[in-house]
Amino acid sequence: MSSAITTGFVPQAKTRPPRTPGENYLNVAFGVKSWLLTTDHKRIAILYLVTLTILFFIGGAAATVIRLNLMTPNGELVPADTYNKLFSAHGIIMVWFFLVPVVPTVLGNFLVPMMIGARDLAFPKINLLSWYVFTIGAIITLWALLAGGVDTGWTFYTPFSSKYARTNVLPTMIGIFISGFSSIMTGLNFIATMHTMRAPGLTWFRMPLFLWAHYAASIILVLATPVLAMALILVGVERAWGIGIFDPELGGDPVLFQHLFWFYSHPVVYIMLLPAMGIVSEIVTCFSRKHIFGYVFVLWSSIGIAVLSFLVWAHHMFVAGQSVYSALIFSALSYMVAVPSAIKVFNWTATLYKGSIAFETPLLFALGFIALFTMGGLTGLFLAALGVDMHVHDTYFIIAHFHFIMVGGSVMGYMGGLHYWWPKMTGRMYSDFLSKLAALIIFVGFILTFLPQFVLGYLGMPRRYHVYPPEFQVLNVMSSAGASILAVGYVLPLFYMLWSLYAGKPSGPNPWGATGLEWQTPSPPPPHNFDETPIVTTGPYEYSIEESALVH
Amino acid sequence: MFAEVPLFPEQASTTAQRVDALFFFLCAVCGTMAVLIAGLVLFFAFKYHRRAEDERTPRITGNNPLEWFWTITPLFVFLIMFLWGANIYTSVSLPPPDALEIFVVGKQWMWKIQHPSGQREINELHVPVDQPIKLTLTSEDVIHDFSVPAFRTKIDVIPGRYMQIWFQPTKTGRYHLFCSQYCGTSHANMVGSVYVLEREEFRQWLDSQAATGSLADQGRQLFLKFQCITCHSADASARAPVLEGLYGRIVPLKDGRTTVADDAYLRESILYPEAKIVQGWEPIMPTFKGQVEEEDLIKLLAFIKSLKPGQTPVRNEESLPPLDAPKVPPGGNPKPRQSVPTYQPQGKSNQP
Ligand SMILES: [Cu+2]
Ligand SMILES: [Cu+2]
Numbered sequence: 038m039s040s041a042i043t044t045g046f047v048p049q050a051k052t053r054p055p056r057t058p059g060e061n062y063l064n065v066a067f068g069v070k071s072w073l074l075t076t077d078h079k080r081i082a083i084l085y086l087v088t089l090t091i092l093f094f095i096g097g098a099a100a101t102v103i104r105l106n107l108m109t110p111n112g113e114l115v116p117a118d119t120y121n122k123l124f125s126a127h128g129i130i131m132v133w134f135f136l137v138p139v140v141p142t143v144l145g146n147f148l149v150p151m152m153i154g155a156r157d158l159a160f161p162k163i164n165l166l167s168w169y170v171f172t173i174g175a176i177i178t179l180w181a182l183l184a185g186g187v188d189t190g191w192t193f194y195t196p197f198s199s200k201y202a203r204t205n206v207l208p209t210m211i212g213i214f215i216s217g218f219s220s221i222m223t224g225l226n227f228i229a230t231m232h233t234m235r236a237p238g239l240t241w242f243r244m245p246l247f248l249w250a251h252y253a254a255s256i257i258l259v260l261a262t263p264v265l266a267m268a269l270i271l272v273g274v275e276r277a278w279g280i281g282i283f284d285p286e287l288g289g290d291p292v293l294f295q296h297l298f299w300f301y302s303h304p305v306v307y308i309m310l311l312p313a314m315g316i317v318s319e320i321v322t323c324f325s326r327k328h329i330f331g332y333v334f335v336l337w338s339s340i341g342i343a344v345l346s347f348l349v350w351a352h353h354m355f356v357a358g359q360s361v362y363s364a365l366i367f368s369a370l371s372y373m374v375a376v377p378s379a380i381k382v383f384n385w386t387a388t389l390y391k392g393s394i395a396f397e398t399p400l401l402f403a404l405g406f407i408a409l410f411t412m413g414g415l416t417g418l419f420l421a422a423l424g425v426d427m428h429v430h431d432t433y434f435i436i437a438h439f440h441f442i443m444v445g446g447s448v449m450g451y452m453g454g455l456h457y458w459w460p461k462m463t464g465r466m467y468s469d470f471l472s473k474l475a476a477l478i479i480f481v482g483f484i485l486t487f488l489p490q491f492v493l494g495y496l497g498m499p500r501r502y503h504v505y506p507p508e509f510q511v512l513n514v515m516s517s518a519g520a521s522i523l524a525v526g527y528v529l530p531l532f533y534m535l536w537s538l539y540a541g542k543p544s545g546p547n548p549w550g551a552t553g554l555e556w557q558t559p560s561p562p563p564p565h566n567f568d569e570t571p572i573v574t575t576g577p578y579e580y581s582i583e584e585s586a587l588v589h
Numbered sequence: 590m591f592a593e594v595p596l597f598p599e600q601a602s603t604t605a606q607r608v609d610a611l612f613f614f615l616c617a618v619c620g621t622m623a624v625l626i627a628g629l630v631l632f633f634a635f636k637y638h639r640r641a642e643d644e645r646t647p648r649i650t651g652n653n654p655l656e657w658f659w660t661i662t663p664l665f666v667f668l669i670m671f672l673w674g675a676n677i678y679t680s681v682s683l684p685p686p687d688a689l690e691i692f693v694v695g696k697q698w699m700w701k702i703q704h705p706s707g708q709r710e711i712n713e714l715h716v717p718v719d720q721p722i723k724l725t726l727t728s729e730d731v732i733h734d735f736s737v738p739a740f741r742t743k744i745d746v747i748p749g750r751y752m753q754i755w756f757q758p759t760k761t762g763r764y765h766l767f768c769s770q771y772c773g774t775s776h777a778n779m780v781g782s783v784y785v786l787e788r789e790e791f792r793q794w795l796d797s798q799a800a801t802g803s804l805a806d807q808g809r810q811l812f813l814k815f816q817c818i819t820c821h822s823a824d825a826s827a828r829a830p831v832l833e834g835l836y837g838r839i840v841p842l843k844d845g846r847t848t849v850a851d852d853a854y855l856r857e858s859i860l861y862p863e864a865k866i867v868q869g870w871e872p873i874m875p876t877f878k879g880q881v882e883e884e885d886l887i888k889l890l891a892f893i894k895s896l897k898p899g900q901t902p903v904r905n906e907e908s909l910p911p912l913d914a915p916k917v918p919p920g921g922n923p924k925p926r927q928s929v930p931t932y933q934p935q936g937k938s939n940q941p
Contacts, residue, residue: 117774190771196748197731201697201773285749288861291732292747325637326644331651334660356734357745358752361682365675372667376660383659384651386626389633393644396634404630411626415619422615422670424677428608428741431734431769495612496598497738499769502777506765511594581648 061464061561076161077564079462082147084168089139090531092175096130097527099123104486104520107513112504120503121188122204128191129182133213134175136447137305140312141223141258142171144454145251147462149227151555151562152245154236154571159229163222171219178212181205190501192302193268195283195294199275207276210269217262220308224258227251236554238573242336245553245577246329249336250315253343257304257311260347265301268294292357299350307346309443310410311339313450314381317403320453321385323551324400325392326580331384338377345374355426364423371421378414382407397549398469401476402453409445409483413438416491434494437487445483452479452530459534460548464560465541471533479526485519552579601760601785602740604681609741611673618666681742684755688723691716692804692887695726695733695746698775700766703887707800707807712781714766716758717791723755725852729883734770737783745770751852758785808892811885813902815877823901829874830867833901836894841868855890 062079072080103123106114115123146164150157158164181187187209189198198206231252235244271282272294281287283294322329329335351359351367359367385407394400416438420426429435460466489512498509505513547556558567575582600606691714692703702710716722726735728748736743737756744754768779786794801807812818820829835850843866848854857864859881862874881889 112777117777121771121774121776188773192771194732194771197771197773201731285747291749326639326646328648328650330649331656334651334656355678356743357732358747358750361679364678368675368678369671372664372671375667376663379663380656380660382626384656386629386633387652387655389630389637391647391649392633392637393639393646394634394637395639404634407630408627411623415623418619418667418670419612419615422611422674424608424611424674424681425615426674427678427681427743428612428738430743431736432738492596496595497736497765497767499734499736499767499777501771504777506780508593508595579648581646 060563061559062564063463063561065564074165076157076165078146078150078157078161078164079562079566081164081168082143083462085138085142085146085171088168088172088175089135089143092130092134092179093139093527095179096127096135097524099127099130100520101524103127104517106503107505108517110505110507110510110513115503117503118188119186121190121501122182122186124501125187125190126182129178129187129209129213131443132191132305133216134178136309136443137220138171138216138223140309140316140447140451140454141227141251141254142167144316144451144458145223145227145312148458148555149230149248149251150234151558151566152248152553153231153234153239154554154567154573155230155234156565156567158226159233160222160226164226167219167222167226170222171216174212174214174216174219176212177215178209181208181212192298193272193294194298195272195275195291196285196289199272199283199294200286207273210273214266214269217266220258220262224255224262227255228259236571236573239554242333243573243576245315246318246332246335246339247312247315250311250318250339253339254308254311256343257308257346261301261304261308264297265305268297268301271297292354292359295354295357296350299353300347303350303353304343304346306439306442307342309447310450311342313406313447313454314339316450316454316457317385317406318381319551319553320399320403320457321388321407322578322580323457323549324397324403325389325394326550327388327390327392328578328581329384330387330390331380332576332578334380335384338380341377342374345370345377349374352421352426355423356430368421368423372418375414375418375421378410382411382414396473398467398472398476399453399457399549401473401480402449402456405476405480405483406446406449406453408480409441409449413441413445416441428497429494431500432494433490433498433500436500437490437494440487440490445487449479449483452476455530455534457549458555459537460544461555461560461562463538463541464544465537466544466548467530467537467541468533471529475526475529475533478522478529482519482522482524482526486516486523487519489513489515489519552577598741599739599760599762599764601758601762601764602737602742603757603759604677605739605741605759607677611670611677614673615670618670681754681756684723684753685721688721688755689717690723690725692891693724693726693735693746694729694883694887695735695768695772695779696729696883697731697773698768698779700735700768700779700781701884703804703884704795704800705804705891706795707803708795708798709800710798712766714781714783715791715794716783716785717788718758718761718785720788721755721757723753725887726752726754727883727887731772732770733768733772733779736767736769737764738767739764739783743769751856758783761785761787761790804888804891805895806892808888808890808895809902811881811889812892815881815889817889818902820874821901822903823899830870831901832893833896833898835896840865842866843868843870852890855893856886859886859889 062077072084075081102115106112106120112120185205187204187206189202189206231248274280275282275284281289283289283291285291318329318335349367349371351363352371355364420438456472493509493512498505544560546559554571557571600609690705694701700712702714726744726746727750728746730748733746734743735746740756742754742756744752746752762785764783766781766783768776772779821832823831838850839847840850841847848865860876860878862876863872866872
């Protein structure tokens with residue numbers, strides 16, 4: 038493709054151990070042990086990629102059965118208890134074992150060191166440990182979900198979870214609790230790395246927005262996860278020993294749990310979202326060959342989101358009997374948190390202006406992100422309005438809204454990122470045609486799945502219903518039809534990406550003509566990322582500067 | 590098979606119209622925004638699509654006035670949304686004084702409804718049209734949620750406390766009642782119907798239902814059955830405050846605080862008597878937690894709330910009054926009452 042347009046990048050005197058030409062992180066060592074004991078952030082990213090892909094498809098399988106069951110109003114496919122376990126499993130796996138970790142641990146792990154010109158993360162062993170901790174947590178939870186299941190929903194509301202549920206609540210929560218430590222380790226690792234290991238010249242305000250997004254998400258990971266851990270412990274204590282915390286019979290307050298839970302679980306939405314937003318900033322600039330519009334605003338909006346995300350939790354509880362005053366405050370704050378998201382969308386749009394826009398697969402996903410996230414965000418404005426939330430709370434309107442944000446947003450962003458950096462990670466190009474087809478199928482399938490759910494929700498269909506009044510059937514069938522299209526869209530990449538490993542064209546170091554340090558090194562990168570420590574002389578996204586002006 | 594496919598819920602309450610108005614406003618604003626952004630993205634995407642591999646672009650890094658414009662403008666639009674939504678929400682949380690109070694108890698997996706005149710229903714709620722209805726709700730086990738989409742009404746039903754919501758039906762008919770908060774196996778079957786009837790029809794319906802006396806009457810019997818009367822009698826030897834006219838009053842507490850005698854307070858006084866001790870009295874009241882069910886509690890509350898001065902039953906009343914007996918025996922309480930404990934801020938105990 039076109040010759041690379043580079044950022045300011047000055048090869049320094051050799052500071053890295055010499056390497057045999059052609060050696061990269063994949064072929065430097067072979068065998069199971071070389072993977073399971075690796076401390077190379079790139080290999081750990083691949084470990085996470087494999088683990089999370091498996092988990093994604095397990096969670097997706099649960100969703101498939103759910104949608105199949107909802108094809109008929111009487112729910113003939115599975116009994117009520119099974120249905121309840123299925124949506125619980127779907128939520129638990131997708132939230133904690135896919136969406137929260139996926140972008141940071143796969144793309145973040147791979148790219149944070151490369152983007153700052155470092156050899157690895159600050160704590161490579163902790164990075165490996167985080168994968169083990171995560172995997173142990175995932176196995177425990179999966180085991181609990183498969184051997185008997187859990188029927189509390191991913192929200193574990195008390196006193197149902199702490200007293201009434203007769204399913205594997207404790208083991209499931211233990212798995213989630215354990216995996217939380219891996220989140221914290223990853224977050225701390227990123228923060229430490231960005232503080233201490235940036236290449237010479239890479240000042241804070243020269244960092245790509247992907248890094249800023251990860252920085253903001255890491256702050257949330259580190260601050261919010263302990264609150265979830267506390268909430269889970271308290272439920273466990275009440276469940277195991279009958280110590281009254283949430284159960285009113287024992288003098289507890291069931292709503293207290295919701296406060297603790299959402300104090301974690303609202304910010305967590307932004308853990309899922311911010312890194313994906315970072316990806317979009319990288320992709321949009323690269324494929325429009327433009328400097329990002331309003332770097333500082335996009336950057337501070339990430340930090341703004343991270344801070345404000347901690348102040349809106351009670352908007353999940355507008356009909357749970359909070360005082361009118363607190364409802365007013367949380368409604369107002371919820372509108373505030375919409376502002377930084379809007380800023381990002383406006384800036385991405387403005388970045389396209391006068392660009393040179395190439396419709397490669399990553400950009401298709403990124404534009405899909407912008408479209409779906411915008412719709413998700415705008416419908417959030419409905420929910421923040423107290424009067425409307427009163428009606429649509431706990432209905433399919435909510436389901437649709439957060440799937441627009443978390444699937445239309447985060448997963449689209451992740452897919453975009455995976456397609457964008459896949460050549461870097463593997464050194465291979467995937468099928469251009471199939472990948473564009475996948476992007477299209479996912480977009481269309483997604484819209485068809487979740488748009489009808491807004492209508493269902495406003496009609497009043499509650500969430501987590503195994504059976505429903507017959508007049509809702511047509512919309513449910515539409516949604517299920519969309520889901521099957523969506524499923525095809527998600528399975529397709531599995532094939533062409535694996536295929537690319539064997540038959541893909543070599544991509545070369547910088548197939549997209551992108552700026553950014555990660556593109557200045559061969560694909561796949563050498564074990565220590567850079568042969569020479571780079572020196573950065575400009576900010577990111579200098580797509581419009583003459584090449585000669587940049588490279589010394 | 591698909592006889593009718595509704596795309597918009599029926600509007601059957603005064604709230605419904607208000608909620609929908611805001612909903613349409615939001616649709617209009619957000620729709621415009623969505624079209625604007627999508628239009629711009631598509632326009633740019635096609636206008637500026639890459640024509641040559643070595644195409645160059647101008648270096649545009651931002652525009653501060655523009656940034657501030659699209660930071661501040663949404664804030665104003667959001668402010669309108671916020672105020673509008675808040676306006677609806679606050680008025681829904683304040684029931685009008687003339688509202689008809691109906692009690693709802695949720696349990697896995699049914700709705701138990703009690704009308705003030707004593708009629709009971711399960712998974713059905715009959716209400717008269719054009720009359721404000723106030724629901725007082727509680728749960729016997731987990732959290733449920735009482736929602737009637739046609740009324741745009743929804744409230745969590747939380748164990749251990751009374752929730753309140755009100756609505757005014759505007760259209761007769763039968764509407765869905767859903768449990769909207771996941772509550773276990775049969776959550777999806779915790780559904781029912783709300784019937785909005787013409788006033789006259791509603792009266793006939795009430796008459797057609799067997800009722801064992803009004804809620805307050807039933808509460809009066811429980812008051813005797815649970816021996817509340819041994820302490821809360823109206824005579825000089827009373828060991829506990831008289832409950833006449835208590836509801837809504839300000840009660841001074843032993844620790845110097847005061848509290849309003851609302852539903853929550855009455856509930857707490859019966860289940861957790863030690864939580865708030867009335868000034869001037871000893872904490873001798875036993876807890877009735879575990880003995881009094883939610884539904885009975887509602888009856889006791891209805892009775893206490895209905896108690897006007899002079900209506901406390903007599904302690905040595907041998908037999909329970911007949912079910913449909915008038916609340917006050919003719920000529921008031923047969924036994925003259927001497928000292929009615931009053932709530933004096935200084936807390937002079939009139940306990941013997
Ligand atoms: Cu329920
Ligand atoms: Cu329910």
